[in-house]
Amino acid sequence: MTDAGRGAGGPVVPLTASGATPLRYHRILLKLSGEALLGERQYGVDPKFCAFVAQQVASVHAMGVQVGIVVGGGNIFRGLAASARGMDRATGDYIGMLATVMNGLALQDAIERVGIPVRVMSAIAMNEVAEPYIRRRAERHLEKGRVTVFVAGTGNPYFTTDTAAALRAVEIGAEVLLKATKVDGVYTADPMKDPAATRYDHLTYQDVLRDQLGVMDAAAVSLCSENGLPIVVFDLNAPDNITKVARGDRVGTLISA
Numbered sequence: 001m002t003d004a005g006r007g008a009g010g011p012v013v014p015l016t017a018s019g020a021t022p023l024r025y026h027r028i029l030l031k032l033s034g035e036a037l038l039g040e041r042q043y044g045v046d047p048k049f050c051a052f053v054a055q056q057v058a059s060v061h062a063m064g065v066q067v068g069i070v071v072g073g074g075n076i077f078r079g080l081a082a083s084a085r086g087m088d089r090a091t092g093d094y095i096g097m098l099a100t101v102m103n104g105l106a107l108q109d110a111i112e113r114v115g116i117p118v119r120v121m122s123a124i125a126m127n128e129v130a131e132p133y134i135r136r137r138a139e140r141h142l143e144k145g146r147v148t149v150f151v152a153g154t155g156n157p158y159f160t161t162d163t164a165a166a167l168r169a170v171e172i173g174a175e176v177l178l179k180a181t182k183v184d185g186v187y188t189a190d191p192m193k194d195p196a197a198t199r200y201d202h203l204t205y206q207d208v209l210r211d212q213l214g215v216m217d218a219a220a221v222s223l224c225s226e227n228g229l230p231i232v233v234f235d236l237n238a239p240d241n242i243t244k245v246a247r248g249d250r251v252g253t254l255i256s257a
Helices: 034-038 047-062 079-084 089-113 135-143 161-172 205-210 218-226 241-247
Strands: 027-032 066-071 118-122 147-151 176-181 202-204 231-235 253-256
Touching: 027 034, 027 047, 027 161, 027 241, 034 047, 034 089, 047 066, 047 089, 047 241, 066 089, 066 135, 066 161, 079 089, 089 118, 089 147, 118 135, 135 147, 135 161, 147 161, 161 176, 161 218, 176 241, 202 205, 205 218, 205 253, 231 241
Parallel strands: 027 066, 027 176, 066 147, 118 147, 176 231, 202 253
Antiparallel strands: 231 253
């Protein structure tokens, strides 16, 4: 790859015959909920769905896109739910962070099976299974073409994995935050319950915060707003959606200034 395909200190991206890049986003942060990894199961991790996600990641990786992933742990444990049942909130959150590590290792295995190098980086030290999170090292992994999975949230209780995703996206210089869901964007109401619900094509950060749309928690949306980081809410179950977003196609709901 010549210098023409590399931005100043930025990622290597493929070029078209005219010398222009076909990509809108060269570095992305994908936020996966723990529940997404359930697949058809009621509990735990579905290897088949992990393989499906891995194929999507491989497709966008092959285009030259640098991919970071933040994964939740709700399929195994929810600290907030445990707190509502009487458990100490901080203890519940730490257990939830450990659940994200298990999910991250499952994703690592699935992505490596399709031939993509992966590094798992944890905000809580556990050197036997994951690297400690260091921002500059994470950026280096991405520049080297390694998918980087960020686990254990922010390493602190009282913060959701949505906030961790926004934080990591800003830290690594991601150009967009992809929020994977089970529906194809943000709706005026729950489309599973209200057939009259309509989908928004675009929202501002202020719209999300003012109307309490529940796309992500307020801290995550505010962090994205302060740093001008666009959020795309999309349906993870539709094949090639990640690739479409990277190309700049209109997919799901865009949240920006």
